[in-house]
Amino acid sequence: MPSGTLLYAQSGGVTAVINATASAVIQTARAHKVRVLAGRNGILGVLREELIDTSKEPAGVIRSLAHTPGGAFGSCRVKLKSLDQDRAKYERLLEVFRAHDVRWFLYNGGNDSADTALKVSQLAAEFDYPLTCVGVPKTVDNDLAVTDCCPGFGSVAKFTAVSVRECALDVAAMADTSTKVFVYEAMGRHAGWIAAAAGLAGNGEDAAPHLILFPERPYDEADFFAKVKATVERVGYCVVVASEGIQTADGKFVADAGGGEDSFGHTQLGGVASFLAGRVKDALGYKVHWALPDYLQRSARHLASKTDLDQAQAVGRKAVEFALKGMNSVMPVIVRTSDMPYRWKVEAAPLSQIANHEKKMPDDFIRADGYGITAPARRYLEPLIRGEAPPPYGRDGLPKYVSLKQTLVEKKLPPLAE
Known part of the structure; x- marks a missing residue:
């Protein structure tokens, strides 16, 4: 059984399937007998040492996260600056990691979050702290570099x-x-x-x-x-x-x-x-x-794409597997291997190739007059919306979504000076 704790946090705007990724992360870690903490409201919760003990959540609830929208653990729009400009905050993160024996840090977000995960890994190396950082792809905007598409x-x-x-x-x-x-x-x-x-x-x-x-x-x-x-x-x-x-x-x-x-x-x-x-x-x-x-x-x-759901769960599973293998400063990305039939796989990509990069629409995806999409764009987009994955519904006619207890672990450090 691996020694240490895995810390998961979400960043930026949520998606219809971000909880599916969280569900896959927790279930995969549990299968490896690894304890999972989650930052309440993302990196802000980690800085405040507000860490949710996911072991208090029943297995059925964790599975049901896969069909529940929102961000189960909360998120935030907080971007840390450079290691020099925000030195105190980065060192605070490291203090929290040490206090709770965090050896694996999974940060689920977009370009800016990939940058934060990369910088945390660099600081850990500077202090010779054994920490593996893995970025997890998430954004509705689909502007994340390297990956063919982005869960959400x-x-x-x-x-x-x-x-x-x-x-x-x-x-x-x-x-x-x-x-x-x-x-x-x-x-x-x-x-x-x-x-x-x-x-x-x-x-x-x-x-x-x-x-x-x-x-x-x-x-x-x-x-x-x-x-x-x-x-x-x-x-x-x-x-x-x-x-x-x-x-x-x-x-x-x-x-x-x-x-x-x-x-x-x-x-x-x-x-x-x-x-x-x-x-x-x-x-x-x-x-x-x-x-x-x-x-x-x-x-x-309620209108999620089955392809999207499958990919959101796949990157969550791979993120844990990569982390436990010690694959530091990487992100599980989606690689398209075929258009017809549509096939894809998940591979590791360096965070340095993703952090702060932005993927815009290729010129050949936009019609010559600038007001529509082209055949190549349609070939790229259409497989991503295929398949239905509706949530279960109750007798009241509404989806059966779940909420978490969000039990916090005991704090071990002085309060964050904000």
């Missing part, structure tokens, strides 16, 4: 494609005497993967979504208006999908919410759909409706 994306892609197709049918039914333009806002700060997934809702020039606005292409209002007008005149209505991160040619976010920046340096976005709807109404005179799904996109476990 397949489900939000499925939700987006299904929602846009259903909304388009609604608009088509009412277009003669009512709504002529419908604008759907998709998450995506710098990369248009989620907006691109909406393109799966239809195929062909007259199929919705008729126009997709990507952050990889500058937003040109006059050209956009012309495209909307031409679509309405040709089809009878126009369905638009806009990424929240679209920018004008001078680099200004169209939907800067004015909320400043978070610790990751991200500007708060939101409201691009309502903005575009208002501008279209004023300029073209059409009746317009818009939708801002926001958190609905990433919390829709």
